[in-house]
Amino acid sequence: MKTNVLYYGDNLEVMHRFIDDNSIDLIYIDPPFFSSKAYEIIYGDAKEVRMFEDRWKGDVYHYVNWMEPRLALMREKLQPMGSIYVHLDWHAVHYIKIAMDKIFGYNNFQNEVIWQYSQGGKSQKRWARKHDTILFYSKTDKFYFDSSGVRIPYTPHKRSPTGSYGGVMGIDESGRRYVEKWGTGKKKLYRYYLDKGKIPEDVWKIQSIQAGAHERLGYPTQKPEPLLERIISASSAKEHVVADFFCGCGTTLAVAQLLSRKWIGCDVSPTALRLVKERLLKCGAIDIEEVGVPKSLEALKAMQHFEFQNYVVSFIQGINNPKLVGDTGIDGWTPFKRHPIQVKQSEHVGRPEIQRFESAIRAEKKDKGYVFAFSFSKPAYEEVARCKQEDKIEIELWSVLDLINADPPPSIL
Numbered sequence: 292m293k294t295n296v297l298y299y300g301d302n303l304e305v306m307h308r309f310i311d312d313n314s315i316d317l318i319y320i321d322p323p324f325f326s327s328k329a330y331e332i333i334y335g336d337a338k339e340v341r342m343f344e345d346r347w348k349g350d351v352y353h354y355v356n357w358m359e360p361r362l363a364l365m366r367e368k369l370q371p372m373g374s375i376y377v378h379l380d381w382h383a384v385h386y387i388k389i390a391m392d393k394i395f396g397y398n399n400f401q402n403e404v405i406w407q408y409s410q411g412g413k414s415q416k417r418w419a420r421k422h423d424t425i426l427f428y429s430k431t432d433k434f435y436f437d438s439s440g441v442r443i444p445y446t447p448h449k450r451s452p453t454g455s456y457g458g459v460m461g462i463d464e465s466g467r468r469y470v471e472k473w474g475t476g477k478k479k480l481y482r483y484y485l486d487k488g489k490i491p492e493d494v495w496k497i498q499s500i501q502a503g504a505h506e507r508l509g510y511p512t513q514k515p516e517p518l519l520e521r522i523i524s525a526s527s528a529k530e531h532v533v534a535d536f537f538c539g540c541g542t543t544l545a546v547a548q549l550l551s552r553k554w555i556g557c558d559v560s561p562t563a564l565r566l567v568k569e570r571l572l573k574c575g576a577i578d579i580e581e582v583g584v585p586k587s588l589e590a591l592k593a594m595q596h597f598e599f600q601n602y603v604v605s606f607i608q609g610i611n612n613p614k615l616v617g618d619t620g621i622d623g624w625t626p627f628k629r630h631p632i633q634v635k636q637s638e639h640v641g642r643p644e645i646q647r648f649e650s651a652i653r654a655e656k657k658d659k660g661y662v663f664a665f666s667f668s669k670p671a672y673e674e675v676a677r678c679k680q681e682d683k684i685e686i687e688l689w690s691v692l693d694l695i696n697a698d699p700p701p702s703i704l
């Protein structure tokens with residue numbers, strides 16, 4: 292099976308069509324949560340797009356029904372010694388835990404990892420919500436786990452005046468420091484070498500991505516690399532295949548690449564896949580294969596409008612307008628000069644659309660803007676010329692196909 296591939300599409304279909312059974316060593320997924328944040332978008336089998344809030348409102352079972360076949364397929368794709376980590380939060384973790392017990396088997400549950408962070412979650416009405424939950428399951432009872440790369444130093448007991456580790460300290464004949472402690476019922480004496488460190492417990496305090504962090508890509512649900520480093524280091528070996536079927540901006544894949552693992556990514560957002568590709572190239576990946584990314588006229592026309600808009604704006608590294616604004620508004624802005632952008636998923640864009648866009652540019656107190664569409668009519672070009680001459684407003688008309696197929700992408704500032 293091919294690795295180092297980015298698949299565009301609904302993961303259910305991608306797994307069915309392209310991924311061999313028993314072929315993957317480690318899966319990490321961070322599916323869109325059962326939350327009400329407006330930026331979280333979920334794509335169903337029909338590739339429709341809706342605000343997450345609308346689709347799942349009031350019915351967590353709808354969400355579980357949507358996840359279940361995907362989780363079941365992921366199990367099939369794991370090799371017998373493989374593992375899966377499912378990243379969730381309070382919205383749906385209990386329901387997905389039950390689904391996972393059914394699919395993977397109650398006995399193959401390994402850990403409920405609590406990722407504790409300091410950002411967000413504050414409220415005057417209840418305790419601050421400051422953690423996500425990551426469910427770790429193995430496919431069978433024999434699974435790969437190597438803690439040697441993730442061990443952490445032992446911490447002395449806080450209340451001990453001598454900094455003891457809660458046992459009897461000693462030094463062996465080769466000079467190594469250790470602490471010895473009795474097991475339950477005082478049946479066995481355990482010796483822990485301090486230089487070896489210990490396996491982390493199941494509560495992980497890892498900072499979420501800070502505003503100025505070098506790894507920050509502006510993807511709303513991007514996860515921190517140290518979180519993935521720990522998971523990938525312990526649950527896979529070099530050359531193992533790591534997959535993320537909800538890969539977002541590619542944190543799992545980037546870390547897998549940096550740790551010399553093979554990887555497979557999938558996302559239903561071409562905007563996300565664009566970010567992933569750039570990120571992986573920076574991490575030294577070569578020969579990245581992209582499957583199904585829309586580049587032809589037909590594929591671009593078939594895209595959901597909001598996604599199409601994001602996709603086009605992201606090509607020029609612009610800033611998306613998160614609101615769905617329709618015909619008269621502004622879909623985004625250029626990255627530096629903040630010139631307004633309008634994206635039309637249609638052919639023969641004409642004079643009236645250009646006139647409306649001119650008013651929108653004026654309302655923003657700008658003197659330049661960009662329209663992206665499949666094609667423009669002659670009157671559209673005439674209106675652009677008139678605008679420039681009479682109103683001193685410059686409007687550039689761009690063919691989306693030219694933009695998307697340009698290599699390298701043009702720089703529009």
Ligand SMILES: C[S@@+](CC[C@H](N)C(=O)[O-])C[C@H]1O[C@@H](n2cnc3c(N)ncnc32)[C@H](O)[C@@H]1O
Nearest residue numbers: 301302321512513514537539540542558559560
């Ligand atoms: C929470 S984000 C993942 C973020 C990721 N862990 C990161 O660090 O960037 C969830 C992703 O799932 C994608 N997604 C939603 N439905 C999908 C589907 N049916 N198939 C594949 N990807 C999907 C969304 O486009 C989004 O990028």
